[in-house]
Amino acid sequence: QKNLSILSPEQIELGKMLLETGQVHLFENWPDPGVDDDDKKALLAQVDLLNSSYPGGLASYIKTARELLADSKAGRNPFDGFTPSVPSGEVLTCGDDNFIQYEESGVKQIQNAAFVLVAGGLGERLGYKGIKVALPMETTTGTCFLQHYIESILSLSKASYKHAQGECQRDVPLVIMTSDDTHGHTLQLLESNSYFGMKPTQVKLLKQEKVACLADNDARLALDPNNKYKIQTKPHGHGDVHALLYSSGLLKEWKDAGLRWVLFFQDTNGLLFKAIPAALGVSVTKEYHVNSLAVPRKAKEAIGGITKLTHTDGREMVINVEYNQLDPLLRATGHPDGDVNCETGFSPYPGNINQLILELGPYIDELSKTGGAIKEFINPKYKDSTKTEFKSSTRLECMMQDYPKTLPPSARVGFTVTEIWLAYAPVKNNPEDAAKVPKGNPYHSATSGETAIYRANSMILRKAGVKVDDPVTQVFNGQEVEVWSRVVWKPKWAVTFSDVKSKVKGNNSVSQKSTLVIKGHNVVIEDLKLDGALIVDSVDEAEVKVGGGSVCNNGWTIESVDKDCVELPEEVRIRGFKINKKEQLEEFYGESGNFCLKP
Ligand code: UGB
Numbered sequence: 275q276k277n278l279s280i281l282s283p284e285q286i287e288l289g290k291m292l293l294e295t296g297q298v299h300l301f302e303n304w305p306d307p308g309v310d311d312d313d314k315k316a317l318l319a320q321v322d323l324l325n326s327s328y329p330g331g332l333a334s335y336i337k338t339a340r341e342l343l344a345d346s347k348a349g350r351n352p353f354d355g356f357t358p359s360v361p362s363g364e365v366l367t368c369g370d371d372n373f374i375q376y377e378e379s380g381v382k383q384i385q386n387a388a389f390v391l392v393a394g395g396l397g398e399r400l401g402y403k404g405i406k407v408a409l410p411m412e413t414t415t416g417t418c419f420l421q422h423y424i425e426s427i428l429s430l431s432k433a434s435y436k437h438a439q440g441e442c443q444r445d446v447p448l449v450i451m452t453s454d455d456t457h458g459h460t461l462q463l464l465e466s467n468s469y470f471g472m473k474p475t476q477v478k479l480l481k482q483e484k485v486a487c488l489a490d491n492d493a494r495l496a497l498d499p500n501n502k503y504k505i506q507t508k509p510h511g512h513g514d515v516h517a518l519l520y521s522s523g524l525l526k527e528w529k530d531a532g533l534r535w536v537l538f539f540q541d542t543n544g545l546l547f548k549a550i551p552a553a554l555g556v557s558v559t560k561e562y563h564v565n566s567l568a569v570p571r572k573a574k575e576a577i578g579g580i581t582k583l584t585h586t587d588g589r590e591m592v593i594n595v596e597y598n599q600l601d602p603l604l605r606a607t608g609h610p611d612g613d614v615n616c617e618t619g620f621s622p623y624p625g626n627i628n629q630l631i632l633e634l635g636p637y638i639d640e641l642s643k644t645g646g647a648i649k650e651f652i653n654p655k656y657k658d659s660t661k662t663e664f665k666s667s668t669r670l671e672c673m674m675q676d677y678p679k680t681l682p683p684s685a686r687v688g689f690t691v692t693e694i695w696l697a698y699a700p701v702k703n704n705p706e707d708a709a710k711v712p713k714g715n716p717y718h719s720a721t722s723g724e725t726a727i728y729r730a731n732s733m734i735l736r737k738a739g740v741k742v743d744d745p746v747t748q749v750f751n752g753q754e755v756e757v758w759s760r761v762v763w764k765p766k767w768a769v770t771f772s773d774v775k776s777k778v779k780g781n782n783s784v785s786q787k788s789t790l791v792i793k794g795h796n797v798v799i800e801d802l803k804l805d806g807a808l809i810v811d812s813v814d815e816a817e818v819k820v821g822g823g824s825v826c827n828n829g830w831t832i833e834s835v836d837k838d839c840v841e842l843p844e845e846v847r848i849r850g851f852k853i854n855k856k857e858q859l860e861e862f863y864g865e866s867g868n869f870c871l872k873p
Pocket residue numbers: 392393394395396451453482509510511512539540541542576577578579594596626627628673675700702
């Protein structure tokens with residue numbers, strides 16, 4: 275009461291709301307006016323931010339938190355009444371006719387699409403200090419994830435324009451969701467690299483805010499132990515992306531501009547864009563409102579499983595069930611062994627890789643009802659079995675793949691499974707944790723993320739008719755990986771399997787020790803025998819034919835490094851190897867015309 279005089283009418287309203295929602299402790303022990311006034315105002319400014327950045331405001335946050343905390347204390351299962359079963363979806367095999375057709379229809383639609391990268395996570399599990407999108411995707415060229423993503427979008431849109439036939443060619447939008455942890459560095463990375471070739475107006479950064487922490491089962495907001503005028507906050511999860519897109523007005527803008535699809539993707543999966551065109555083709559063909567990209571998943575692997583859930587009351591949904599919930603759900607519903615591999619060597623539940631394709635119209639309709647709020651969950655760590663106290667404060671969390679949970683039964687929700695080697699190699703785990711992953715399960719480390727790029731590109735070349743040697747097995751940072759020829763190409767060379775197929779001709783071979791880097795747009799490889807390192811670059815106007823002979827040199831070797839060697843950059847240490855560039859044939863064609871690189 276005494277302090278009302280120092281607060282604005284808006285702040286007084288916020289204060290009332292807090293008192294009505296059981297948050298009196300926030301104001302207890304406030305000194306008289308004149309003491310700490312700026313701190314008191316700062317607390318209410320923080321409350322204002324927490325209130326305005328949450329759909330429904332803080333009162334709604336506290337109400338939901340109380341309900342979920344009560345459920346958690348009572349041990350109530352969020353899947354009560356639901357029986358899981360294996361859903362059916364579209365299964366794609368890279369390079370077959372079906373895949374090529376889907377790719378073609380997907381590429382046509384790219385210019386009607388907007389891309390959304392969720393990159394607010396700091397990557398605690400990876401233990402890397404910088405932002406993850408700045409990490410090199412592979413160290414042969416040193417291209418970082420963000421550069422690869424942007425160049426892929428630019429090349430896909432260029433390929434899409436070819437089908438536009440006189441329609442206007444629009445700049446495909448890219449939204450990046452950041453957080454306080456990643457915003458500044460992401461902007462700096464973009465600005466210092468001229469947005470990697472995108473127009474700055476094409477890229478929008480939306481920053482997610484953290485949410486208030488909760489101190490106890492009554493959902494009392496937790497104060498910072500070192501500052502009684504500050505509420506503790508923590509990330510709310512990638513599910514925030516829906517509310518942010520909605521409140522930014524971008525969805526409406528896109529709809530008015532005639533866009534039809536929104537594609538969501540994560541920060542460190544260097545393979546993803548190899549599967550995007552075909553997956554979008556599936557959305558177009560099957561008219562899916564929601565299409566999740568998935569890969570075969572090893573039982574208990576730390577990615578969610580796509581599951582069909584059928585309720586006793588008849589409700590049905592196809593939804594991601596997180597890996598820590600799938601096993602108990604299966605055990606509780608007549609599968610005593612829980613989450614186990616079937617005869618294929620994989621879990622029958624496809625693994626969610628959080629690449630979602632949403633049809634914009636139905637997405638806006640749904641968000642107009644929900645404001646983008648996503649079903650949340652809470653995961654308090656209790657001090658003991660009485661579940662009365664927490665070890666540390668907790669908060670509500672939400673996941674972007676839970677979007678379909680509120681959809682009506684009429685919504686067309688499907689998924690598309692494709693090979694792991696083609697679509698999924700995230701960089702999430704630090705070397706120590708990766709080395710502990712059970713044999714046969716993916717490491718999801720910087721080591722496996724990079725070697726997966728070489729494997730995928732080599733396998734694609736093989737499918738396109740190139741003779742690529744078998745890989746050798748090597749151990750880096752305690753992880754056994756296949757080392758294939760280091761084949762890397764820029765998206766401007768190829769963004770689809772058909773692109774690759776049309777640019778490799780005749781009899782080509784690549785030995786295991788080789789490195790092949792293709793940077794130019796119109797480069798055709800024909801009758802090339804490669805046993806060493808070859809790097810070809812050109813301006814877009816040049817037509818270059820490479821081949822008709824052998825390239826043989828000492829090449830670029832892949833060499834182990836000690837992960838604890840502090841002199842080495844962190845991005846090298848976390849993969850456990852470096853590329854030693856000994857000898858190469860490197861050519862750049864800087865003007866228009868036809869050229870032949872005949873070794
Ligand atoms: N992210 C944000 O942008 N904001 C946040 O608050 C948190 C994260 P993680 P997670 O593909 O392997 C997901 O931490 O959440 C971004 C799926 O839930 O890497 O443990 C962050 O920057 C799971 O079903 O993953 O697991 C990153 O880009 C499975 O699909 C992205 O969100 C798993 O990913 C994911 O964050 C996977």
